Amino acid sequence: MADLMKAADGKAEAPPGPAETPAPQQRSVRVVVLALMIAMLLAMLDNLIIGTAMPTIVGSLGGLEHMSWVVTAYTLATAASTPIWGKLGDMYGRKGIFLTSIVIFLIGSVLSGMAQDMSQLIGFRAVQGLGAGGLMVGVMAIIGDLVPPRERGKYQGMMAGVMAIAMIGGPLVGGTITDHLGWRWSFYINLPLGAVALAMIVTVLHLPKRERTRAKVDYLGAGLLTVGITAIVLVTTWGGSEYDWNSGVIMELIAIGVAAIAGFLFVETKAAEPIIPLHIFRNANFTLMSVVGFMAGFVMFGAVLYLPLFQQSVQGASATNSGLLLLPMLLAMMIVSLVAGRITTSSGRYKIFPIVGSILMVTGLFLLSTMDTGTTRFTSGVYMAVLGAGMGFLMQITMLVAQNSVEMKDMGVASSSTTLFRTLGSSFGVAIMGALFTGRVSDEMSARGGAGATMHAAQLDAASLAKLPVPVREAYEYAVASGTHIAFLVGASVGLVALVAALFVKEVPLRGAGPEKAAPVADAV
Numbered sequence: 001m002a003d004l005m006k007a008a009d010g011k012a013e014a015p016p017g018p019a020e021t022p023a024p025q026q027r028s029v030r031v032v033v034l035a036l037m038i039a040m041l042l043a044m045l046d047n048l049i050i051g052t053a054m055p056t057i058v059g060s061l062g063g064l065e066h067m068s069w070v071v072t073a074y075t076l077a078t079a080a081s082t083p084i085w086g087k088l089g090d091m092y093g094r095k096g097i098f099l100t101s102i103v104i105f106l107i108g109s110v111l112s113g114m115a116q117d118m119s120q121l122i123g124f125r126a127v128q129g130l131g132a133g134g135l136m137v138g139v140m141a142i143i144g145d146l147v148p149p150r151e152r153g154k155y156q157g158m159m160a161g162v163m164a165i166a167m168i169g170g171p172l173v174g175g176t177i178t179d180h181l182g183w184r185w186s187f188y189i190n191l192p193l194g195a196v197a198l199a200m201i202v203t204v205l206h207l208p209k210r211e212r213t214r215a216k217v218d219y220l221g222a223g224l225l226t227v228g229i230t231a232i233v234l235v236t237t238w239g240g241s242e243y244d245w246n247s248g249v250i251m252e253l254i255a256i257g258v259a260a261i262a263g264f265l266f267v268e269t270k271a272a273e274p275i276i277p278l279h280i281f282r283n284a285n286f287t288l289m290s291v292v293g294f295m296a297g298f299v300m301f302g303a304v305l306y307l308p309l310f311q312q313s314v315q316g317a318s319a320t321n322s323g324l325l326l327l328p329m330l331l332a333m334m335i336v337s338l339v340a341g342r343i344t345t346s347s348g349r350y351k352i353f354p355i356v357g358s359i360l361m362v363t364g365l366f367l368l369s370t371m372d373t374g375t376t377r378f379t380s381g382v383y384m385a386v387l388g389a390g391m392g393f394l395m396q397i398t399m400l401v402a403q404n405s406v407e408m409k410d411m412g413v414a415s416s417s418t419t420l421f422r423t424l425g426s427s428f429g430v431a432i433m434g435a436l437f438t439g440r441v442s443d444e445m446s447a448r449g450g451a452g453a454t455m456h457a458a459q460l461d462a463a464s465l466a467k468l469p470v471p472v473r474e475a476y477e478y479a480v481a482s483g484t485h486i487a488f489l490v491g492a493s494v495g496l497v498a499l500v501a502a503l504f505v506k507e508v509p510l511r512g513a514g515p516e517k518a519a520p521v522a523d524a525v
Contacts, residue, residue: 029146029147031200031204032142032146032200032201032204032205033143033146033158034200035196035197035200035201035204035205036138036139036142036143036197036201037139037158037159037162038193038196038197038200039098039102039135039138039139039194039197039201040135040136040139040159040162041162041165041166041193042102042105042132042135042190042193042194042197043078043105043132043135043136044162044163044166044167044170045166045169045170045173046074046109046128046132046190047071047074047170048166048167048170048174049170049173049174049177049186049189050070050071050174050186050187053174053177053178053183053186056178056183057070057121057183057186058118060183061115061116061117061118061121062117062118069118069122070118070121070122070125071125072233072234072237073122073123073125073126073129074125074126074128074129074132075129075233075237075423075427076126076129076229076230076233076234077125077126077127077128077129077130077132077133078129078130078132078133078423079133079229079233079420079423079424079427080133080225080226080229080230081129081130081133081134081226082133082134082136082137082416082419082420082423083225083275083276083413083416083417083420084133084222084225084226084275084416085097085101085133085134085137085138085412085416086137086141086412086413086414086415086416086417086419087217087218087273087274087275087276087412087413087416088217088412089137089138089141089412090141090409090410090411090412090413091217091273093207094138094141094142094145094207094412095142095201095205095207097134097138098134098135098138098139098142098201099198099201099202100134101131101132101133101134101135101138102131102134102135102194102197102198102201103131103198104127104130104131104134105128105130105131105132105134105135105190105194106131106190106191106194106195107127107131108124108125108126108127108128108129108130108131109128109187109188109190109191109194110187110188110191111124111127112124112125112127112128112187113184113185113186113187113188114184136419137412137415137416137419140399140403140415140418140419141411141412141415141416142205142207144403144411144414144415145207145408145411146207148510151345159337159395159396163330163333163334163395164330164331164333164334167304167326167330173189174186177189216272216273217273218267218268218271218272218273218274218275220267220271221264221267221268221271221274221275221276222275224260224261224263224264224267225260225261225264225275225276227256227257227260228257228260228261228264229420229424231253231254231256231257231260232257232424232427233424233427234253235250235253235254235257235431236427236428236430236431236432237427237431238250238253239431239435240431240434240435240438240439245435265278275413276413276416276417277410277413280405280406280410280413280414280417283405283406284504284505284506285401285402285404285405285505285506285508286401286402286405286406286414288501288502288504288505289354289398289399289401289402289405289418289505290402290417290418290421291421291497291498291501292354292358292394292398292498292501292502293394293398293399293402293418293421293422293425294421294422294424294425294428295425295494295495295497295498295501296361296391296394296395296398296422296425296498297421297422297423297424297425297426297429298425298426298428298429298432298491298494299361299365299387299391299429299491299494299495300391300395300426300429301425301426301429301430302426302429302430302432302433302434302487302491303329303365303368303384303387303488303491304326305430305433305434306433306437306484306487306488307325307326307329307368307380307384308325308326309480309484310371310380310480310481310484311325311377311380313476313477313480314371314373314375314477314480314481314484315375315377315380325377325380325381326384328381328382328384328385328388329384329385329387329388329391330388331385331388332384332385332386332387332388332389332392333388333389333391333392333395334392335392336388336389336392336393337392337393337395337396340353340392340393340396340397341396344397344400344510348509348510349507350397350400350401350507350510351502351505351506351507353393353394353397354393354394354397354398354401354498354502354505355499355502355503355505356390356393357389357390357391357392357393357394357397357502358390358394358495358496358498358499358502359390359499360386360387360389360390360393361387361390361391361394361495361498362390362492362495362496362499363386363390364383364384364385364386364387364388364389364390365387365488365489365491365492365495366488366489366492367382367383367386367387368380368383368384368387368484368488368491369484369485369486369487369488369489369491369492370485371383371481371484371485371488372478372481372485373474373477373478373481375481390495394498398418398422399415399418399419400510401505402414402415402417402418403415403418404508404510405508429491429494432490433487433488433490433491434487436483436486436487436490437483437484437486437487438483439483440479440482440483440485440486440487441479441480441482441483444475444478444479444482444483445475445476445479
């Protein structure tokens with residue numbers, strides 16, 4: 001691997017001294033960022049496309065009882081590998097590590113498309129997830145190398161735009177590909193995008209050659225962290241669904257997770273090159289942004305999961321339309337992120353954004369918790385726009401402040417740690433909000449639905465609901481609205497934690513593009 005990384009960075013020249021460091025050229029940076037955004041789109045589109053294709057995949061390969069593992073294997077591998085990719089980039093050079101992660105992701109995509117049974121698909125999805133763990137952190141860390149924090153806000157709108165495109169286009173693209181080309185192309189579609197990203201990055205991305213560290217990779221720390229993250233994700237994935245929260249399996253996983261994380265923290269204090277250097281948490285801003293990122297992930301992915309369910313079950317939207325009905329939230333998030341980025345770049349000030357973002361996030365979630373069977377699509381759209389605006393202030397500012405809080409040598413682990421906390425937040429959010437939602441729906445159906453009490457939310461779309469007897473349908477709609485209420489109310493409570501953390505952030509001046517600060521960028525070829 002070291003040879004591959006060295007070859008990938010081979011075109012880079014040693015960084016010039018302070019007197020000869022050129023200012024980054026905007027055209028070159030934009031071309032590089034475009035290539036990075038394509039790679040970022042790969043990671044974000046994948047799960048959304050596969051989600052639409054899953055019914056067809058199960059029909060072709062069988063193994064319905066293992067269906068959830070197609071997503072879980074990918075999520076586990078992504079979460080566990082993210083901090084390792086970040087550290088490897090710090091140690092051996094980001095370009096080679098990033099290219100390696102893209103290649104592994106594409107190999108996993110090809111293998112997944114060739115899978116002959118569900119077991120193979122699960123294994124190949126894990127390979128895909130390993131590569132995906134390096135995609136997001138690689139994008140963030142490379143942008144951190146190329147663009148000073150003061151200028152980085154310009155590119156936040158692009159990142160928010162990619163997220164919006166993925167969330168809106170993923171299900172639509174997945175459905176179209178599955179219907180016309182077959183489910184295997186849901187994986188093969190990654191190849192042309194990946195090839196374009198690889199070609200552009202090899203051609204236009206020239207990072208300064210960094211001195212390779214002689215320290216060995218902290219394999220023990222990496223192993224303990226992987227075990228700990230795996231246990232945490234499995235607890236949040238299985239708890240309340242596959243197993244009761246107080247079951248032996250969940251208790252054992254919790255014990256394993258706690259022991260592994262405790263062991264990891266001890267090992268990191270002794271390692272020469274720790275996977276996550278604990279000293280970065282001594283910076284209050286970095287720790288606070290990790291908390292805000294965790295809470296934002298908790299809220300964001302819970303909202304994306306349960307809003308379409310409310311729209312389909314209560315408001316009668318189709319699966320496709322429910323995705324489009326998320327546009328108010330996604331467009332607000334993209335526009336606000338772009339505006340906040342521009343203001344940050346021009347003023348260098350940012351503390352107000354996580355505070356305002358947290359307030360809007362809490363307000364939006366509280367408004368969403370008030371929805372019932374009589375709420376119109378317009379009203380829910382307004383509520384979603386408020387939540388989206390809050391997320392727009394938070395999603396990229398958290399990464400910017402976190403990166404500004406560490407030295408350049410720790411840019412990779414700072415990016416990966418922030419990404420990891422957001423990923424773990426989303427895992428907890430989906431699990432906790434899901435458990436509360438399912439419990440409330442079950443209770444309400446038992447009280448109101450009689451024979452329909454055994455129905456599960458995921459089994460009923462708008463067309464199926466229309467065929468139910470009126471009393472059962474109305475009971476089910478009420479139950480889903482009630483479940484949504486409790487889920488978003490919990491989300492609002494979590495948002496308050498983010499607000500408190502944001503209030504304590506200190507506005508440290510963002511690093512500018514001075515000779516000693518900015519990373520040199522070669523001209524685009």
